[in-house]
Amino acid sequence: MGPSTHAADITDLLQRIALDIAALPDEGAVAEYIPALARVAPRQFGIAVATVDGAVHRAGDADRAFSIQSISKLFALALALQREGEALWQRVGREPSGTPFNSLVLLERERGIPRNPFVNAGALVITDVLCRRYLQPERAVLEFIHRLLGRVGVGIDADVARSERQHSDRNAAIAHFMRSFGNLGSEVSALLDAYCAQCAIAMSCAELAQAALFLAADGEQPSHGRVLAAADARRLNALMLTCGAYDAAGDFAFRIGLPTKTGVGGGILAVVPGRMTLCAWSPRLDATGNSIAAAAAIERFTAETGVSIFR
Amino acid sequence: MGPSTHAADITDLLQRIALDIAALPDEGAVAEYIPALARVAPRQFGIAVATVDGAVHRAGDADRAFSIQSISKLFALALALQREGEALWQRVGREPSGTPFNSLVLLERERGIPRNPFVNAGALVITDVLCRRYLQPERAVLEFIHRLLGRVGVGIDADVARSERQHSDRNAAIAHFMRSFGNLGSEVSALLDAYCAQCAIAMSCAELAQAALFLAADGEQPSHGRVLAAADARRLNALMLTCGAYDAAGDFAFRIGLPTKTGVGGGILAVVPGRMTLCAWSPRLDATGNSIAAAAAIERFTAETGVSIFR
Amino acid sequence: MGPSTHAADITDLLQRIALDIAALPDEGAVAEYIPALARVAPRQFGIAVATVDGAVHRAGDADRAFSIQSISKLFALALALQREGEALWQRVGREPSGTPFNSLVLLERERGIPRNPFVNAGALVITDVLCRRYLQPERAVLEFIHRLLGRVGVGIDADVARSERQHSDRNAAIAHFMRSFGNLGSEVSALLDAYCAQCAIAMSCAELAQAALFLAADGEQPSHGRVLAAADARRLNALMLTCGAYDAAGDFAFRIGLPTKTGVGGGILAVVPGRMTLCAWSPRLDATGNSIAAAAAIERFTAETGVSIFR
């Protein structure tokens, strides 16, 4: 990677990307499966980069909070891994699924063991793990994020959480299904309360990039100490790469070449191991549920800087 | 990565790994689906590292040729990509499959477009592409390997090719199935001749590591010039990471953290972008068709040297 | 059909069948998925025949009540059809499923429309229909059975209902799944209460044979009047034949040649259109969830009398 990742250059590059994205034609649609998300103004765009030396670079709506949705699965998993260790992998796999994030087909074939912690089934198992350790798992995830940021202030959007809970039949189906195979101990209703609240955490691009910095820094959060063992941070990056973008993980690895985690709120978080984290956000999604403009912005960033884990 | 990747250290490390592997209990079984492979002596082990500066390090049976099987898909794909360019991706996807390498389930759902070029269906599409350009596609792959190595001498094991061709009903099913969807133009019998011959190429660990060096070197084969654009080399590495180890790709990414391509002959090729390639071989396979000892050896190498694309 | 179906002959035949069945080796296992069913004494056997002229023939434990389980789906469907008419078929299909009774695979492919009213998903849709018309759908089914029998006295086994409700995660998954596709309006918890209670109805072979007599009598219950149009009775028989025995429907049609409905309580109800109904019961089940001894008894009855809808 050349001089373009110097501090001033990064800010400059983010500004140019934001301008380019603003000029793109409107494509895709805001997530409509819950009313509270469907109301979001579609043309917003933000991007932020946090480097391991502590700097944060911003462009566009980088400080506007949005619904992080599935990106929360990353923090819940890191917390569960911190607490549970290796035992976690008895209840959830680490293979890509080859089917949409909310499919039950593989879950039936594999008798209730989800493919990975980022499909909904796997994320529900992680929430189940947290339910056994915390009375309010969503608060535990929130406090974990506060510790990562070194400050409080991130919250749960109660409207989104409620709306999501009212439209959680598919997740209820998945949870009951895993219970029927003995791979879920919590009472389903409480589990879904926690899960929907966790998905409704609202954060900005800048906050997400900063909170995930330990993934770029061998498991250590700059200025706050060790979050995970270096090996576990590496493994989370591997999981993000193979499973982080729903059914488009292969395409993301191919186009972007970085570990990413996406959410239907329109956010995409990417990690450049050893260097930086990167978060872009824009609400319109493609058919696989990933933000079109955020993906384009990150692809452009990688093209211009040459950052890629694949060299 | 510390001093352990200095030249002398690498050779020393490979020797230690070879000793450790020799002490492992016998597990798994040699591929039995074709008689010619089932006859291979099971306790062999070799490992080799080729670095981008041109050095090659060896331990164990690093110079003994074995059947490269699916590792050949990598060379066939690189050659097809060199000739066909982007158009290739209209006929084959780049997503992990979530099902065994020879499954027809997804192929039916996705109307004849294979998930990626490393499942058998995808590799057959690549062979179909080569069939249109070459009278003898397997010779074209062989000559491509000769160019990569800068010398001739690699050959096709005719016994293995014949045995494989006699047991190719599953691949014939896949090929006819894709033809029924219009995604395969060649006559199936000729296609399978070429495919089985290509899989029967015999190479040693040292040869494989050297031949694949362009993947670690931004698409340029040291001392022989450009093979692929840097971006395409990156993309091949991404594909290897997400799809290179059959249905264990996620687990390999998690444990090993490097792009790999495995074969049922017992070989595993891994890439450390910017640094080196690594090939280990041992015939006994686990249930997913990957060599147990070769995977253990590569995992040990990454653990000791700290090389990982995920940092 | 010869003289063997004369009244005296029928009783005599049933007695012989009961003796033969008693001499069979013990095979299969009592349903164990809910504790209350697992406690049933396994060696019981009963058989009864009700003819359209009003006679009832019995052998063995023909008057002992057992848990009718999925046989209740037949009465719920008849009641729903009586009330809803043709509109019912917009929400549930009439094709065999080719997969186990509680699979979600086809339900996902067919976007929440169950294959037929006898797989669990379809039966839950029927209960949903009844939930809109009755405050207590299970009472409505019970009262429908009372009307068919011309007397009260049939009840719900509260232990079985409770036990079933406590182990209803798979059905909860199916119900939420259909809700997520918009094909289920009821609140899932209330729906499952009604469904589990309905399955826990306890009846004897003699009662079941009598209650279902309208299916053999062109839709008219002898001495109680019309239940369904003749065409609808015919169609119910057709559904029983193609879908009544879970994933063994084809085998039952082949071996027995009569419309049947089976339940995991060990009961099997069969219809000889125009002639009689037949119910056998014994708790041990085969791998497809059908009673081994009851199936053998009905097969013997058809072999000896030559009754078959296929001549």
Place this chain on the structure above:
Amino acid sequence: MGPSTHAADITDLLQRIALDIAALPDEGAVAEYIPALARVAPRQFGIAVATVDGAVHRAGDADRAFSIQSISKLFALALALQREGEALWQRVGREPSGTPFNSLVLLERERGIPRNPFVNAGALVITDVLCRRYLQPERAVLEFIHRLLGRVGVGIDADVARSERQHSDRNAAIAHFMRSFGNLGSEVSALLDAYCAQCAIAMSCAELAQAALFLAADGEQPSHGRVLAAADARRLNALMLTCGAYDAAGDFAFRIGLPTKTGVGGGILAVVPGRMTLCAWSPRLDATGNSIAAAAAIERFTAETGVSIFR
């Protein structure tokens, strides 16, 4: 069944049905998967009834030969059953498939054992059985039909056979797939030659109704003697009912209430056990591959006469 099935009434009824069908709007499309079938004039319609007393009734194009396609599976199965007996059922099941006739999904799950003899996979197993007994299995089927008719003259449409063979990739896939599981011994190319020739047999409605009469007559072909044991004739009828109409078998049982076997040439053969056989033909098909007008004609016949195996 009332007086309407008297001889004069039957002819009269068939004439009225033919008139009604002629007045129907044009719907559906002629089978287009092979050119030779796509050329058939779409508006043709024929119907014939053969009664067990030897009479044949006709209306419309009842004597015009058409491509019997999958209806040939019925004769091949009867012949194989005659020769092979019960052993046949080790290699093919008798359950409905729940998926389209040419799907490979269930075949993969069930490791090469087809669901029933009427899906293509099952019919190919039957052809494989005949290939072991006859040098020219298609001639054996033809001669079997000649014996059933008591006269020669039925032939194979060579154009259709050739066209079908040229478009047989899907069936080649299925055959190789079963071979890979060890459930098919013949060389695939010869097997497909025989299979395509058998499907290209051309017969008229009147001939089909007469040839299949043994299914209505307890296994005995009137005036030609026993074809199958009565029990086997019953079982074939059962198989036709549960599996005879591709993925619409349940719907056909529901609407028509008779064992049927359909073909993409537009023919539908139905059996009224103990009474008669019925064949209608018209080339336009619905989405499930069944003739729209022929199904409507048979449905009308059953509605007017009240014939149904479900009473």
